[in-house]
Amino acid sequence: MSERAKMQTEVPMIELNNGVMIPQFGLGVWKMTDGDEVETAVLAALETGYRLIDTAAVYGNEAGVGAAIRKSGIPRDEIFVTTKLWNSDQGRENVRAAFTASLKRLGLEYIDLYLIHWPVPAKGLYVETWQELERLYEEGKVRAIGVSNFLPEHLDNLLTSSIVTPAVNQIELHPKFPQNELRDYCANKNIHIESWSPIGGSRGNLLAEPILKRIGDSYGKTPAQVVIRWHIQNGLIVIPKSSNPDRIVQNIDVFDFALTDDDMSQIDSLATGERQGPNPTSMNNN
Numbered sequence: 102m103s104e105r106a107k108m109q110t111e112v113p114m115i116e117l118n119n120g121v122m123i124p125q126f127g128l129g130v131w132k133m134t135d136g137d138e139v140e141t142a143v144l145a146a147l148e149t150g151y152r153l154i155d156t157a158a159v160y161g162n163e164a165g166v167g168a169a170i171r172k173s174g175i176p177r178d179e180i181f182v183t184t185k186l187w188n189s190d191q192g193r194e195n196v197r198a199a200f201t202a203s204l205k206r207l208g209l210e211y212i213d214l215y216l217i218h219w220p221v222p223a224k225g226l227y228v229e230t231w232q233e234l235e236r237l238y239e240e241g242k243v244r245a246i247g248v249s250n251f252l253p254e255h256l257d258n259l260l261t262s263s264i265v266t267p268a269v270n271q272i273e274l275h276p277k278f279p280q281n282e283l284r285d286y287c288a289n290k291n292i293h294i295e296s297w298s299p300i301g302g303s304r305g306n307l308l309a310e311p312i313l314k315r316i317g318d319s320y321g322k323t324p325a326q327v328v329i330r331w332h333i334q335n336g337l338i339v340i341p342k343s344s345n346p347d348r349i350v351q352n353i354d355v356f357d358f359a360l361t362d363d364d365m366s367q368i369d370s371l372a373t374g375e376r377q378g379p380n381p382t383s384m385n386n387n
């Protein structure tokens with residue numbers, strides 16, 4: 102088996118609550134500029150065996166993601182594409198146009214997973230927005246629908262007035278901010294968690310923690326690989342961002358070792374409960 106094919110078979114698939122299968126590991130493209138940067142990164146990732154690409158309308162790079170997918174020559178149905186509805190497009194009358202614009206920029210016929218990017222509670226529109234996502238889902242334009250940055254109070258409101266349970270909730274999650282309560286809540290509702298900023302983003306200095314280096318050294322792995330492996334062993338779907346070809350290869354190379362229970366609890370001990378990113382209760386950017 103070639104290295105590339107081997108890598109591909111090593112990424113586990115997770116079954117979402119509607120039966121759709123999603124790779125447990127993929128590439129996040131937040132902060133990548135459209136054009137060369139995102140195209141090069143997505144193409145490198147696909148060539149390395151990544152099959153999940155996570156973008157969003159607000160990232161401004163859907164066109165480059167689509168171009169890289171086409172350039173790769175990989176059949177569309179072997180790649181899982183996620184994009185997200187931006188805050189200013191919430192509301193019954195806006196969703197369909199926003200979705201169609203994303204599809205067009207990506208140059209795709211359908212999306213695998215479409216998410217509401219933030220609840221924006223100040224607007225009070227996420228329930229009716231969700232009902233529009235349900236229509237897109239019923240029409241077969243998206244294979245699964247979900248949310249991002251939703252807290253239990255927002256999910257409770259959704260679930261009482263909707264038919265479809267979100268397939269995923271994509272949230273900030275890393276060892277310093279492990280979100281244990283929200284994970285329990287979502288597990289009870291059969292909503293899968295996807296971790297954004299999984300290696301702590303650029304701000305938290307997570308990767309400089311000596312524990313991670315110590316554990317990594319014992320397996321010949323980097324701190325980033327240890328953290329990605331921690332997500333995998335926690336059953337989380339994980340989408341580290343990298344535009345660097347070497348780190349793109351490094352980040353997927355986490356399926357040939359396993360952390361022990363002791364390693365896992367040492368990593369758990371890094372929890373501070375502090376977010377790096379915005380708080381969903383007050384994130385109202387348009």
Ligand code: A2P
Nearest residue numbers: 298299300301302303325341342343344345348
């Ligand atoms: P770069 O794109 O130059 O590789 P997160 O996905 O948690 O938000 O983290 C993204 C940040 O971590 C980016 O700044 C990215 O930079 C960096 N990064 C990605 N992979 C690695 C790695 N294996 N080691 C160190 N830094 C990494």
